Amino acid sequence: KGGDDNEASLTYDEQIVEKVNLSSKTGADGVERKQLFVSSAILASNSEYFRQLFSNGMRESEEKELIIKLAAKEEQAFIDAVRFIFCGHVASKSALDLIRLILVADRFGIPSCIQAACDAL
Amino acid sequence: MSASKPKKSFKIEPFKHKVEMDPDYANNTWKVLEDAIHEIYNHNASGLSFEELYRSAYNMVLHKYGNKLYEGLTTTMTNQLQKVAGQIDAAQGDTFLEELNLKWLDHNKSLQMIRDILMYMDRTYVTNQNKVPVHELGLNLWRDAIVRNGRIRDRLLKTLLDLVHKERTGEVINRGLMRNVTKMFVDLGQTVYLEDFEKPFLDATADFYKAEAQQFISTSDCTDYLRKAEKRLNEEIERVAHYLDQKTESKLTTVVEREMIGNHMKLLVEMENSGLVSMLTNDKYEDLARMYNLFRRVPTGLQTVRDLMTSHLRETGKQLVTDPERQRDPVEFVQRLLDEKDKYDRLIAQSFGNDKTFQNALNSSFEFFINLNTRSPEFISLFVDDKLKKGLKGVSEEDVEGVLDKVMMLFRYLQEKDVFEKYYKQHLAKRLLSGRTVSDDAERSLIVKLKTECGYQFTSKLEGMFTDMKTSKDTMAAFQQKMVEEGNDSDISLQVQVLTTGSWPTQPGAKATLPPEILEQCDKFKNFYLSTHTGRRLSWQTNMGTADLRATFAHSRHELNVSTYQMCILLLFNNADALSYQEIQAATEIPVADLKRNLQSLACVKGRNVLRKEPVGKDVDEDDVFHFNDKFTNKLHKIKIGTVSAQKESEPEKQETRQKVEEDRKPQIEAAIVRIMKSRRLLDHNNIISEVTKQLQSRFLPNPAVIKKRIESLIEREFLERDKNDRRLYRYLA
Numbered sequence: 052k053g054g055d056d057n058e059a060s061l062t063y064d065e066q067i068v069e070k071v072n073l074s075s076k077t078g079a080d081g082v083e084r085k086q087l088f089v090s091s092a093i094l095a096s097n098s099e100y101f102r103q104l105f106s107n108g109m110r111e112s113e114e115k116e117l118i119i120k121l122a123a124k125e126e127q128a129f130i131d132a133v134r135f136i137f138c139g140h141v142a143s144k145s146a147l148d149l150i151r152l153i154l155v156a157d158r159f160g161i162p163s164c165i166q167a168a169c170d171a172l
Numbered sequence: 173m174s175a176s177k178p179k180k181s182f183k184i185e186p187f188k189h190k191v192e193m194d195p196d197y198a199n200n201t202w203k204v205l206e207d208a209i210h211e212i213y214n215h216n217a218s219g220l221s222f223e224e225l226y227r228s229a230y231n232m233v234l235h236k237y238g239n240k241l242y243e244g245l246t247t248t249m250t251n252q253l254q255k256v257a258g259q260i261d262a263a264q265g266d267t268f269l270e271e272l273n274l275k276w277l278d279h280n281k282s283l284q285m286i287r288d289i290l291m292y293m294d295r296t297y298v299t300n301q302n303k304v305p306v307h308e309l310g311l312n313l314w315r316d317a318i319v320r321n322g323r324i325r326d327r328l329l330k331t332l333l334d335l336v337h338k339e340r341t342g343e344v345i346n347r348g349l350m351r352n353v354t355k356m357f358v359d360l361g362q363t364v365y366l367e368d369f370e371k372p373f374l375d376a377t378a379d380f381y382k383a384e385a386q387q388f389i390s391t392s393d394c395t396d397y398l399r400k401a402e403k404r405l406n407e408e409i410e411r412v413a414h415y416l417d418q419k420t421e422s423k424l425t426t427v428v429e430r431e432m433i434g435n436h437m438k439l440l441v442e443m444e445n446s447g448l449v450s451m452l453t454n455d456k457y458e459d460l461a462r463m464y465n466l467f468r469r470v471p472t473g474l475q476t477v478r479d480l481m482t483s484h485l486r487e488t489g490k491q492l493v494t495d496p497e498r499q500r501d502p503v504e505f506v507q508r509l510l511d512e513k514d515k516y517d518r519l520i521a522q523s524f525g526n527d528k529t530f531q532n533a534l535n536s537s538f539e540f541f542i543n544l545n546t547r548s549p550e551f552i553s554l555f556v557d558d559k560l561k562k563g564l565k566g567v568s569e570e571d572v573e574g575v576l577d578k579v580m581m582l583f584r585y586l587q588e589k590d591v592f593e594k595y596y597k598q599h600l601a602k603r604l605l606s607g608r609t610v611s612d613d614a615e616r617s618l619i620v621k622l623k624t625e626c627g628y629q630f631t632s633k634l635e636g637m638f639t640d641m642k643t644s645k646d647t648m649a650a651f652q653q654k655m656v657e658e659g660n661d662s663d664i665s666l667q668v669q670v671l672t673t674g675s676w677p678t679q680p681g682a683k684a685t686l687p688p689e690i691l692e693q694c695d696k697f698k699n700f701y702l703s704t705h706t707g708r709r710l711s712w713q714t715n716m717g718t719a720d721l722r723a724t725f726a727h728s729r730h731e732l733n734v735s736t737y738q739m740c741i742l743l744l745f746n747n748a749d750a751l752s753y754q755e756i757q758a759a760t761e762i763p764v765a766d767l768k769r770n771l772q773s774l775a776c777v778k779g780r781n782v783l784r785k786e787p788v789g790k791d792v793d794e795d796d797v798f799h800f801n802d803k804f805t806n807k808l809h810k811i812k813i814g815t816v817s818a819q820k821e822s823e824p825e826k827q828e829t830r831q832k833v834e835e836d837r838k839p840q841i842e843a844a845i846v847r848i849m850k851s852r853r854l855l856d857h858n859n860i861i862s863e864v865t866k867q868l869q870s871r872f873l874p875n876p877a878v879i880k881k882r883i884e885s886l887i888e889r890e891f892l893e894r895d896k897n898d899r900r901l902y903r904y905l906a
Contacts, residue, residue, distance in 0.1 A: 099291060100291065103222065103288040103291065104226075107222060107284070107285055107288045108217050108218060109217050109218060109285070110218060110219060110221050110222065111221065111222045111223060112222075117223065118223065120223070120224075157296075158230055160292075160295070
């Protein structure tokens with residue numbers, strides 16, 4: 052299931068970006084749900100995926116709360132990718148984390164993140 | 173937390189890869205996507221989840237089902253578009269194009285969405301496998317299924333061409349729709365636009381304008397035709413702006429230009445009563461400008477216009493300069509040339525945008541026909557003479573310059589500039605000596621212009637003439653003062669101009685016996701002059717002077733302004749009432765031609781006939797007897813008796829001048845040959861001829877035969893020799 056210490060790692064010190072709030076709860080179905088509050092404009096400008104997600108005219112374009120399904124091992128990497136978008140630096144340390152970060156960045160079309168993660172590797 | 177940016181929240185749900193082992197995984201996932209594609213085409217996209225579809229496609233690619241995904245997409249879209257093709261084909265009449273446009277817009281929107289959900293495949297699978305990207309694939313499928321569909325293709329083209337034809341024949345069409353459809357062709361790729369639309373469109377355009385040009389040309393005159401062509405051309409340019417690809421403009425105008433102008437150029441410019449010649453004759457600036465602007469668009473268009481203008485100019489110019497009527501009055505003759513030049517200058521400036529090639533054509537035409545008449549140099553000099561004698565009175569300095577500049581322009585066209593110089597010298601001498609030049613500034617200004625044009629050599633003698641006049645003035649002042657000091661006052665006041673030999677045109681044989689009272693004064697001057705200028709020789713040029721006489725007749729007294737010759741004749745009558753021609757000639761020794769001419773002006777011109785001739789007649793014969801005409805009256809006190817002489821030269825004088833010019837050319841040609849041979853040492857005959865011609869071009873056009881004679885003369889005088897082996901080669905002998 053989901054990671055256990057991600058709350059602590061999501062403390063942002065940058066002032067220009069909004070703080071990203073992360074809350075976590077596990078639903079009745081046993082699937083853990085974590086909630087991120089982020090600026091869609093900043094996401095869209097860094098990721099082709101989010102750009103289309105917000106604007107291409109399908110269901111998500113109209114919704115305020117979007118659900119993205121991830122495999123458990125992708126979760127931390129996804130949060131790291133979002134953090135990269137807002138902070139501009141790669142937080143992951145281990146090689147495995149970095150590889151996961153690259154895979155997630157590839158899936159969501161964030162080329163700058165792939166580049167940064169490869170450099171860190 | 174700032175609230176300035178729109179916020180969305182995500183829920184991150186762990187996803188279990190339990191389907192990984194499912195053998196139907198790929199089929200099921202594809203099914204989801206395939207259904208979604210259908211939904212998208214059915215305008216139900218807002219119910220679909222982007223996240224889910226993207227994730228499905230992502231997973232298929234990730235699990236190596238990219239190929240299945242791509243193939244499935246191709247098949248699904250092909251089927252979809254075949255259905256669309258059926259719907260478009262079923263549309264009746266006018267709705268056909270609208271339906272096609274509608275479906276095209278639909279397809280674009282759907283394709284955009286499909287591309288978005290398959291973005292991951294586009295980025296990885298398509299790139300790695302070198303497949304056609306989704307968007308392009310969608311366009312290609314549309315192209316093959318719709319635009320090149322056997323049932324749609326021809327119908328579509330015909331509909332479009334019909335609409336254009338309708339608009340060309342004055343109907344209003346839906347330009348927006350046209351624009352969308354042509355834009356579709358462009359979006360499908362340049363080759364589709366070019367092959368499926370532009371080429372047949374241009375062919376139809378050519379057919380249309382071919383027929384229209386045929387019709388116009390048989391019903392309109394040139395002016396009208398060009399107006400229509402211009403209008404059509406502008407319409408087509410507008411058409412491009414409204415609903416065609418910008419790149420089509422040049423091709424389209426080329427077609428219209430070719431059909432409307434290019435194929436009918438000759439016919440148009442040569443149209444009787446309305447073609448180029450008529451426009452030129454009637455100063456139709458606007459029509460000419462239109463013709464210029466249209467013809468410049470087609471290859472050899474301007475050349476056609478220019479050639480006809482040139483031949484017209486040459487023809488009319490030739491008539492002008494060879495018409496014997498025109499040659500009676502040289503001033504009028506030159507004025508006509510200037511007017512003609514002005515007219516064409518204005519025309520080229522206003523209608524032909526000062527096109528250099530047209531200016532050159534104009535210049536070469538003038539050069540051609542001005543030199544057709546060998547008297548042109550003389551006439552131009554006479555024109556200047558007339559202007560400087562009286563024509564410039566009361567004219568501002570700028571206008572004087574204007575006239576002189578125009579004269580210089582004609583001068584430039586002359587091939588025989590040395591002939592002009594000869595005449596100019598004669599006329600200038602007459603003006604200076606008779607004190608009849610109106611403006612010294614104008615005279616000098618023209619000399620400066622000639623100098624800039626032809627160099628110092630050309631004008632040095634002319635300038636010498638001016639210097640002589642000034643020096644003479646000083647000399648005369650000194651002489652008169654000396655006469656007063658010596659108490660040598662006389663009834664006769666003598667004015668002498670000392671002329672440098674060589675600078676002035678002189679007639680060597682011109683001599684006359686001066687009356688003794690004059691001779692006495694002359695001798696006094698001679699002594700005075702030679703006392704300050706030792707070693708010089710003075711000889712009297714009696715043919716150039718003038719004299720003022722007081723004469724008493726029975727009823728009146730007059731002051732007569734006459735030439736020196738006439739004075740000599742008249743003074744004889746102080747001692748005799750009647751003298752025969754022979755007696756006069758013996759006493760004065762004036763050359764026969766001059767004597768006859770002067771007697772004629774004294775006895776045969778009404779109102780000036782201070783002598784009476786027996787027998788009465790127009791011409792002077794050698795047995796005539798002359799009487800003092802006691803009964804002479806005239807209202808004026810001062811009377812000027814001119815010498816009867818044609819303003820322009822008589823035939824024998826012309827021959828004489830010609831001969832002098834030819835003589836003068838000989839040393840110049842020889843000098844040129846020697847200059848060339850000195851530097852080249854060895855040269856063949858043809859090259860010498862061409863080099864000599866080039867060197868002397870600014871003064872005259874030497875005749876090759878004359879050059880050959882000069883070469884032979886130089887060989888005789890051992891400046892040159894012929895090569896022993898090759899007789900065509902000449903060698904310079906130092």
